[in-house]
Structure formats: structure tokens, C-alpha cells
Amino acid sequence: MNSSNTLHFCTLFDKNYMSRGLAMYQSLVASEPHFHLYIFAFDDTTATTLQTLQLDHVTVITLAAFEDEELLRVKPTRSRGEYCWTCTSSTIWYCLHTFNLPNCTYVDADLFFYQSPRVLIDEMPTDKHVMITEHRYTSYYDQSTISGKYCVQFMYFDQHASSLQVLQHWRNQCLEWCYNRIEEGKFGDQKYLDTWTQHFSCVHELQHLGGGLAPWNIQQYQFQRNKTHQLIGTTNASKKSFEAIFYHFHGFKFYDNGKFVYAPNTYRINHSIEQLFYLPYITALQNAQALLSKTDPSSTPHGSLSSKTYFKDKFLKGKFAYIKSNFIQRYWKNASSVK
Numbered sequence: 001m002n003s004s005n006t007l008h009f010c011t012l013f014d015k016n017y018m019s020r021g022l023a024m025y026q027s028l029v030a031s032e033p034h035f036h037l038y039i040f041a042f043d044d045t046t047a048t049t050l051q052t053l054q055l056d057h058v059t060v061i062t063l064a065a066f067e068d069e070e071l072l073r074v075k076p077t078r079s080r081g082e083y084c085w086t087c088t089s090s091t092i093w094y095c096l097h098t099f100n101l102p103n104c105t106y107v108d109a110d111l112f113f114y115q116s117p118r119v120l121i122d123e124m125p126t127d128k129h130v131m132i133t134e135h136r137y138t139s140y141y142d143q144s145t146i147s148g149k150y151c152v153q154f155m156y157f158d159q160h161a162s163s164l165q166v167l168q169h170w171r172n173q174c175l176e177w178c179y180n181r182i183e184e185g186k187f188g189d190q191k192y193l194d195t196w197t198q199h200f201s202c203v204h205e206l207q208h209l210g211g212g213l214a215p216w217n218i219q220q221y222q223f224q225r226n227k228t229h230q231l232i233g234t235t236n237a238s239k240k241s242f243e244a245i246f247y248h249f250h251g252f253k254f255y256d257n258g259k260f261v262y263a264p265n266t267y268r269i270n271h272s273i274e275q276l277f278y279l280p281y282i283t284a285l286q287n288a289q290a291l292l293s294k295t296d297p298s299s300t301p302h303g304s305l306s307s308k309t310y311f312k313d314k315f316l317k318g319k320f321a322y323i324k325s326n327f328i329q330r331y332w333k334n335a336s337s338v339k
Contacts, residue, residue, distance in 0.1 A: 005034050007118060008101045010091045012040035012084060013109040018049065020249070021109035022288035023281070025055065027246075032116040038095050038104075040066055042084065052295045059099075066094055070175055079180065085152075085189040086178040089171040092157055096164070103158035105131075110249045111153065112281055114231050117245055120211045121156055128204035129163035131156035132193055133212040138219045141267060146182055150193040153248050154211060162202035209233065210245035213277075215263035218247075223276050231276060247277050254285065 009028070013021040021039065028035055038059045041047035050060045067075075071090060075083055088106060095104040105121065124131055132150045137143060157163045174189045185191060196203045206212065209221075210233065221233040223244065231244035251264040262269050262278045269278065 007032060007035040007116075007121065008038070008095065008099075008104045009035060009107050010038040010040065010095045010104055011107050011109050012042055012087060012091055013046065014042040014080075014084075015045045015049075017109045018046055018292060019285050019288045020252075022291060023284040024107065024109055024111050024113070025058065026284065026288060026291075027111075027113040028117075029057070031113045032118060038091075038099070040087070040091050040094075049292065049295050053291065061094070066091070074175055074178075078178065082179050082188070085180075086174045088152055088189055089167060089174050092155070093167055093171055096157065096159060096167075101159075103156060105154065105156045106152070108153045108248060110252065111246045112249060112284065113246045114244045115210070117154070117211070119243075120154070120206060120208055120245055123206065123208055124156070124204055127202070129158045129160040129202040130166050130196070130200065131204045131206055132196060133206045135214070136209075136212060136217040136220070138217050140219075141216045143216070147187060148191040148194050150190065150196075150205075151212065151214070151248070152188075152190050152193070153214075154206075154246065160202065162200065166196065166200050166203065208245065209235070209240070209242045212248065213244055213246065214248040214250055215267035215269060216250075218273055218277075219268055219270075223272065225276070247281075249278075249281055252278075252281070254282075 011021060011024070025037055025039075028037065036057050036059065038061060039050060040061045040063075041050055042063060047060060047062045050058070066087075068090075071087060074086060078086055092104050092106050095101055103121075105117070107117075121131070131154075133154050134149060135144065135147070135151045157167050170189075170192055173192050177183075177186055178189050179186075180188060197205055213221075213233070220236055222236065223231055223233050226232050232241055233244055234241050249263075251261070251267075253261040255261075260278075260282060262274065
């Protein structure tokens with residue numbers, strides 16, 4: 001497991017993200033032969049289900065094993081989502097120290113890999129020890145003022161002293177403040193990353209365009225499959241070509257009536273992207289659910305939402321959220337320019 005050839009990943013999710021987390025895992029199995037995934041199970045159902053499945057290349061870590069005094073101290077002050085954000089840095093810290101890993105890459109549960117992420121990690125210069133990924137917002141959707149320049153989705157840390165210093169600093173910040181609101185230039189665990197490349201010389205900003213595809217930037221590219229069925233992207237502006245490595249299915253929702261919302265209405269997803277990315281992802285989720293059904297054949301799909309909320313999510317919620325987001329962002333920029 002500690003072989004230098006093995007890629008080490010960690011993720012966290014609960015029962016509502018189990019299908020997505022397993023789809024992400026299965027995409028790693030299909031794309032990378034040498035990896036190990038450490039899954040932090042944030043409820044008993046998730047822990048029991050994953051332990052029953054006995055997945056290859058997986059170590060399941062329960063909250064009882066993971067939570068320390070500092071996390072338990074702040075847990076009552078955070079919502080469920082905020083606590084997950086608070087814990088992200090600690091999951092990486094836990095894996096590096098508990099399992100003595102040479103490195104560990106945090107991955108969101110709603111990622112899906114099309115090629116091995118090894119090419120992304122191999123991009124690291126020899127003098128860098130931390131890697132972060134930009135949102136690369138399409139200009140019309142730029143929310144960097146609110147949500148940050150970088151996305152907590154795929155973050156690499158190794159055992160170098162400078163890397164551990166960055167990680168410890170981030171963990172301390174998240175323990176002190178990590179909430180789902182904008183306050184004094186902070187937002188969740190994510191805005192903290194904005195200044196890392198200026199303050200820490202060991203931090204590398206991923207350059208590969210195929211790492212970090214998402215609803216907020218996919219409008220900048222055209223995609224097609226090549227003769228070997230790889231997804232190849234081309235930038236609209238420079239016509240630069242690149243391979244798709246992973247897509248972040250942010251905001252994807254599925255309902256108990258069999259319907260889906262691909263992404264918040266904030267973002268435009270064209271027909272080609274639906275066909276090449278979203279429809280295969282639905283199939284992957286269905287395959288993951290089939291695996292989960294082995295532990296409880298009578299269970300409803302993990303993470304499925306009530307059909308009563310479908311209309312609101314599909315036609316209303318995203319529009320209102322976008323208007324609110326744009327209003328806040330314009331106000332923030334105007335207020336900053338006055339100071």
C-alpha cells in the first residue's frame with residue numbers, strides 16, 4: 001500500500017452521497033490500476049454498508065476513529081455541511097500521519113475520472129509539495145469574489161515539512177472558522193486557498209485543463225471522443241487540445257421519480273455535454289446503486305430526493321440563487337472599490 005507507485009486518495013461522504021462516492025471509486029478502478037482510497041464515513045449507515053461491501057483498494061474510516069478533541073469541540077457549532085468542510089483538511093492530515101503515506105490527494109465524492117489522475121500529480125515540479133486546482137470560471141459565471149479562485153476538489157499534499165506546514169495552517173483556520181456564509185473575506189474552507197501561492201512557495205497551481213472540468217467552466221470547451229474513445233477537449237479561445245481527466249458533478253441531483261437535474265440553473269449545459277458527460281454519469285450512478293443494493297435489496301436509491309422538490313430545483317431554485325449571488329458579488333465589488 002505504501003509503494004511509491006501507488007496513488008493515495010481520501011474522500012468523505014455520508015449516506016446521501018454514497019452512490020456518487022461509489023461511482024467516483026469505480027471510475028478510479030477503471031482508470032488507475034495502482035491506487036488506494038481512504039473513505040471517511042460520516043454516518044453509521046455509510047460505514048456499515050462500505051464495510052459490508054469490502055471494496056478492493058479501500059480503507060473505511062469511521063467518525064469514532066477519526067474525530068479528535070479539536071473537531072469534537074467545534075462540531076456543535078457547525079451545520080452538517082459546514083462540519084464536512086471543517087473536516088476536509090483533517091482527513092488529509094489523518095491519512096498522512098496515521099498510515100504514514102508519502103502523499104495523499106483529497107478528492108470530492110462527486111468527481112468522476114475518465115483517465116488516470118496520475119498525469120495531474122506527475123505535473124508537480126520537484127520543488128513543489130502541494131497542488132490546488134482553479135475553478136477556471138467561465139467569465140459570465142465568475143464567483144471567485146464569493147467562492148474563491150480555487151476549488152476544494154482535488155488537493156495534493158506530501159510529507160515534506162513545507163507541505164505539512166500549509167496543511168496544519170489550513171486545518172487551524174478551518175477549526176477556528178468554517179461556515180456557509182461570507183464573512184471578512186472568508187467562505188467555508190475554500191477562500192483560505194486564495195493566497196496560498198503568494199504565501200507558500202511550495203504550492204503548485206494545476207495547469208492541465210482536463211483536471212477540474214465542472215458546470216462553471218465547461219462552456220469554454222468543445223468535446224469529442226477520439227478513436228480510442230477518450231474524451232478530448234478543445235478550448236474555444238486558443239483551440240488548445242487536452243484530455244478530460246475528471247469532471248466535478250457539482251449540483252447534480254436525482255429524484256425518486258427517476259428524474260435528474262444536471263446542475264444548478266445558474267449554469268448552461270449544452271446538449272453535447274449532456275451526451276458526453278451527464279448521461280454516462282447517470283449510468284455510473286445506476287451501476288453504483290446496483291452495487292449498494294446488494295447490501296439491502298429493498299433500499300431506495302441513496303441520496304435520491306423527493307419528487308416534490310423536482311420542479312423547484314429544476315426551474316426555480318437555480319435562477320433565484322444566481323440572481324442573489326450576482327447581487328452580492330456586485331455589491332462586494334462596489335464596496336471594495338469605494339474603500
